[in-house]
Structures are given as structure tokens and as C-alpha cells.
Amino acid sequence: MKIIFLIPSFSAGGVAQASIYAARAVAELTGWHVTLVALHDRTTSMRIQDVRTVALGLGVDSPAAEHFLTWLLGEHADIVISSDVSVVEPAFPYFPRSACHIVHLHDSGRRYRSVVSRYAQFIDGVMCVASHMEEIIRKETSPDKFSGTIGTVYNGAAFPDVPDRVLNERELRLIFIGRVDPLKGIDDLPPLLRQLKKRGRRVHLSIVGGFDDKLFQSFKRANVESWISWHGQVPHEKCYSLCAASDILLVPSRHEAFGMGTIEAMSMGCVPIGYNFAAGHREILEHGHSGYLLPVGKLHLWTDLICYLDDRRDVLISVSRTASIRVRNNFGLEVMGRALVSFLNDAYGEFLASPHCRLPGVPSRQPVNALGISSAYRMLPASLKRRIRRAICASPSLSIYLLNR
Structure with a gap:
């Protein structure tokens, strides 16, 4: 069996990391010929055991889909798994008839999942990273329009050994991991730390993923800037060591399809x-056992909970142990790999029994706006887009409603 995973780039954040783990797991469990393809990278030093890595160096211009299709036709793949590859979507109807095409959805946003409805007659399966996404896809697709395989395969990871954790009796160690962006709820952090300071608590916050000057100024105004360590973007292994040295992960995100950083x-x-x-x-987590889920926008409850965990270190230790056991048992590389292989076998079997439509020829060279973003918005300066996102995300309830419709 010859499997091809398609991703935008080896540096494409969570999509890339999840796909790297997936390709590795399939190769280790099956012995199939697995290739991981980065569409836009020109070169790569990426090495994954038993996985072939390819950098196609495609641009974002209109011939990209045609160039990709030419490459794909020479690969004779049995299964193609595409992840967030909008630039080559025009090639989807022209994929080889012998290849089962599975769309791997890593984001539940409407503009991402709309690929299923746009190309329903040409794709053979939809694989979601969480069941809440699968529920949406099933509601939006009817059997008469899409008869392929739909399912959920949770992301997984190859975790390091369990660390020897040592509590810091002087302060609680908080950590935020992800894009330093309003969509990730970063603007909840200054008021949270301000409330903790008013309660006489001492905490330290590590921010991993970038820097934001407006956020820094907010910390300054709250007089807690000395509580912050900015780590920027760090190697993946470093994230694990920073988490091992932290007590609480803050996830104030307004939109989170899965959460690789969480597991x-x-x-x-x-x-x-x-x-x-x-x-x-x-x-991923079980409230009160392996983590906590609090009502949207109720930041004072975050303060109460953190103060409680600061006072009850025995509870913190217990939940910490349960959290580690839960993800290692349910989201490890082998668990994910077995679920993924099972899904691929099912989808490929259905494909052989009832292959979907393919068109002859090559895709037209038309400008692509596969994500469905309005031309006016795309033309806005990055700084203005960020201000718009910040304004919307200032209200957790409003932003979560808009981003998760």
C-alpha cells in the first residue's frame, strides 16, 4: 500500500506536527510505503524513520495545482490524505482514479470544512481530529451528496518519558503555548494575573509561541510584567521540558479543534x-479529574480555581498524575496509529467497492480563494486584521459563537 500525506509546509504548526506523527505511526505499524509531502517548502532536512519526505516547492500562483497533479500522477498512490492544502484544491477533481482521496480536517472553522461540500463528489473520505467536528460534517453532508467514509481519528504524539516533577512551594508556574494571537485568548491573561495579584498570589507565566507588544503593555499596566517569561518559538522538544517545569496550562482559546499543545x-x-x-x-480531558473546563467568559472562576489549586497542592498533584496517565493511555502514537490504520482500511475498502467521480484533464488556471475569505478582508493590512480579531475576541462569548458556527 502506498500512502501520501499532503501538508502545506513542514513548519505549518499543529497541522504539520500532527501529520508527522500520523505518517510515522502508519509506517511503524504497517510497513506500508509512506510519503509526507510539503507543498511549499523548497528543501527539507526533515527525517522521519521509515517515512519518505518530499518538498515540492510550489508557489501560491494558479499553476500550482496543475504542477502538483503532474507530480501526483507519477506517484501511483493508493491513498492520498490532504491536510489544509488550499492551493492545490482545484486539482481534487482530477486526482487519479486509482487513488482514494481522504480530506483530513484539522480545523472545525466553516471556511476549512467547506472543502467537503465543494468537492463532495470527488473525495472519498473525511477524517476529523475530534468528534465535535465529525458531528458538524455529518449534519452538513447528506448521503445523496457525499457517500464516502466519515470518521474521527484523534491526534496522537510520541511523548517523552514521564518527568520527575518537583513543585515550587514559592509560586505556581503557569504556561501558555500557541500562537500569540487574540484568537487564542491571549488578552485574558493580563486581567487574570491582575486578579491573582489582588488575591495576594505569586505566580510565574511562561509564554511559548511568540511575542506581542500590546500584550506586553497590558502586563505592564497590570504591574505583573516581572511575572512573565517570553520564550518565543522554540523547538518541539523544548516545549515538553517547559511543560514539565510548569504546573498549569492556560487554554483560553476561542477556537480549538483539537489541541496538540494540550495533550x-x-x-x-x-x-x-x-x-x-x-x-x-x-x-481530551475529564473535568475535575485530568483538567478543568470553566464557563465561557467567567475569568473570575479561573482566579478562584488557581487559588484553590495553590492552596490544595495535594489536589494539584493528583490531577497532574491523572492528566499524564489519561493522555498517555488514550493519545499516544500507537493508539492513534491503530485508529488511523483502521480508518484507512475502511475508507479504502469502500473506495474500491464504489469509487467516486474523477474528471479528465487538468485544473483550470484560475485564481484560488479556497478558504472563502472575502477579497476585501484579504487586502487589509496585517495590523488591521489583528485589530479586528482583537476587538471581536475581547468578548469570549461572541468570538466563540462566531468562530464555531
């Missing part, structure tokens, strides 16, 4: 706190 932090005994809405962390 990686939990594996190291870091206790997650997030908002309770249809998101990946609601499926």
Missing part, C-alpha cells in the same frame, strides 16, 4: 484549564 502538556503532568465549549480539550 503534550498533559503528558508532562501539566494541568489544563480551558473554556467549556465544543472544542478538542472537552474531548
Whole structure:
């Protein structure tokens, strides 16, 4: 069996990391010929055991889909798994008839999942990273329009060994991991620390993933800037060590399809706190046992909980251990790999029994706006887009509603 995973880039955040783990797991469990393809990278030093890595160096211009299709036709793949590859979507109807095409959805946003409805007659399966996404896809697709395989395969990871955790009696160690972006709820952090300071608590917050000057100024105004360590973007292995040295993972995100950072932090005994809405962390953790889910927008409850865990270190230790055990038992590389192989076998079997439509020829060279973003918005300066996101995300309830419709 010849399997091809398609991703935008080897540096494409959670999509890339999840796909790297998936390709590795399939290769280790099956012995199939597995290739991981980065569409936009020109070169790569990426090495994955038993996995062939390819950098196609495609641009974002209109011939990209045609160039990709030419490459794909020479590969003679049995299964193609595409993840967030909007630039080559025009090639989907022209994929080889012998290849089962599975769309791997890593984001539950409407503009991402709309690929299923746009190309329903040409794709053979939809694989979601969480069941809340699968529920949406099933509601939006009818059997007469899409008869392929739909299912959920949770992401997984190859976790390091369980660390020897040592509590810091002087202060609680908090950590935020992810894009330093309003969509990730970063603007909840200054008022949270301000409330903790008013309660006489001493905490330290590590921010991993970038820097934001407006956020820094907010910390300054709250007089807690000395409590912050900015780590920027760090190697993946470094994230694990930072989580092992932290007590609580803050997940104030307004939109979280799965949460690779959450399972990686939990594996190291870091206790997650997030908002309770249809998101990946609601499926990853069990409230009160391996983490906490709090009502949307009720930041004072985060303060109460952190103070409680500061006072009750025995509870913190217990939840920490349970968090690590839960993700290692349910989201490890082998568990994910077996679920993925099972899904691929099912989808490929259905494909052989009833292959979907393919068109002859090559895709037209038309400008692509596969994500469905309005031309006016795309033309806005990055700084203005960020201000718009910040304004919307200032209200957790409004932003979660808009981003998760």
C-alpha cells in the first residue's frame, strides 16, 4: 500500500506536527510505503524513520495545482490524505482514479470544512481530529451528496518519558503555548494575573509561541510584567521540558479543534484549564479529574480555581498524575496509529467497492480563494486584521459563537 500525506509546509504548526506523527505511526505499524509531502517548502532536512519526505516547492500562483497533479500522477498512490492544502484544491477533481482521496480536517472553522461540500463528489473520505467536528460534517453532508467514509481519528504524539516533577512551594508556574494571537485568548491573561495579584498570589507565566507588544503593555499596566517569561518559538522538544517545569496550562482559546499543545502538556503532568465549549480539550480531558473546563467568559472562576489549586497542592498533584496517565493511555502514537490504520482500511475498502467521480484533464488556471475569505478582508493590512480579531475576541462569548458556527 502506498500512502501520501499532503501538508502545506513542514513548519505549518499543529497541522504539520500532527501529520508527522500520523505518517510515522502508519509506517511503524504497517510497513506500508509512506510519503509526507510539503507543498511549499523548497528543501527539507526533515527525517522521519521509515517515512519518505518530499518538498515540492510550489508557489501560491494558479499553476500550482496543475504542477502538483503532474507530480501526483507519477506517484501511483493508493491513498492520498490532504491536510489544509488550499492551493492545490482545484486539482481534487482530477486526482487519479486509482487513488482514494481522504480530506483530513484539522480545523472545525466553516471556511476549512467547506472543502467537503465543494468537492463532495470527488473525495472519498473525511477524517476529523475530534468528534465535535465529525458531528458538524455529518449534519452538513447528506448521503445523496457525499457517500464516502466519515470518521474521527484523534491526534496522537510520541511523548517523552514521564518527568520527575518537583513543585515550587514559592509560586505556581503557569504556561501558555500557541500562537500569540487574540484568537487564542491571549488578552485574558493580563486581567487574570491582575486578579491573582489582588488575591495576594505569586505566580510565574511562561509564554511559548511568540511575542506581542500590546500584550506586553497590558502586563505592564497590570504591574505583573516581572511575572512573565517570553520564550518565543522554540523547538518541539523544548516545549515538553517547559511543560514539565510548569504546573498549569492556560487554554483560553476561542477556537480549538483539537489541541496538540494540550495533550503534550498533559503528558508532562501539566494541568489544563480551558473554556467549556465544543472544542478538542472537552474531548481530551475529564473535568475535575485530568483538567478543568470553566464557563465561557467567567475569568473570575479561573482566579478562584488557581487559588484553590495553590492552596490544595495535594489536589494539584493528583490531577497532574491523572492528566499524564489519561493522555498517555488514550493519545499516544500507537493508539492513534491503530485508529488511523483502521480508518484507512475502511475508507479504502469502500473506495474500491464504489469509487467516486474523477474528471479528465487538468485544473483550470484560475485564481484560488479556497478558504472563502472575502477579497476585501484579504487586502487589509496585517495590523488591521489583528485589530479586528482583537476587538471581536475581547468578548469570549461572541468570538466563540462566531468562530464555531
